[in-house]
Amino acid sequence: MPSSMKGSERGVSGVRRAREIVRLGLCAALLFVLKAALAPLPNIEAVTLLVILYTLWFGRGALLILCLFVTLEGAVYGFHLWWIAYLYVWAVLWLAVTLAGHRERSTLFWAALGGIFGLSFGFLCSFPYLAAGGIHTMLGWWAAGIPFDLIHGFANFALILVLFSPLDSLWKRVNGPKTK
């Protein structure tokens, strides 16, 4: 193969990679900004919806978005006990979506998955309190937050039910069916 073709191929590959990096960075920024914008509404967030979509669209690339997002959250709000939970809780959602996404799923399925994740959020985040104060501290912390988990679950369900299809369709129209 002539070296000039190899060079141009490298150029195209480099542009594509740069475009991918910028896109992932923008996606992480969008996650952060949307979370901050909805912060006045307790436990109502668009992060779950976007993490589901990013996982379906980018696959493992979504993990990079999550790394950026979690780092931003820690840098802005402080690296406290809740941040330890953030290190793994979104990865759990990514894993669930990755496993479920091997088959065609309906919008209702993704809404229910997001709802279940919202309901489980408090429990998943309570594990650092197990290390900090033992099982009673962990269970007490979780039980006290159940009303917020219920809001979180139903809010996720409603948001995903309404917005999943339009956003996914828009993405496919702009980028084609698969971008992983």
Place this chain on the structure above:
Amino acid sequence: MKHTARRSGLTAALLFIVLAVLMLAARCCALPAAPAGEKRITVSVTYADGTAEHFEVSTRADCLKEAAEAVLTLEGEETAHGFTVYAVNGAEADFRKGEAYWAIYADGAYAQSSADRLPVFDGGSYAFVYERL
């Protein structure tokens, strides 16, 4: 394929509803509601220097915060975990500053809820204790 997708969606939605109901039941069992009517409780405060104050309170309040505010001045803020106390009667123990916090005890045991979510029962003893981190 579409039929399978729809069926998995309905199954997931059902699972979501069942989990929500179970969590509601768990919440009701874990944190029983305070009984209605007049209750006599003891509220104590132990300060940083070890001095303590004790108050006998007759209250119709459902939660400790409301009952304790009859005899104490509580300063703090609403957080996702309930009302977090930063000062009692002007004595500050703000955990955000990394030195100490106001621990809440109910009948001698470490409370599992914030002051505004802790139900009070007749004959109960509740304490705000200055504790170092």
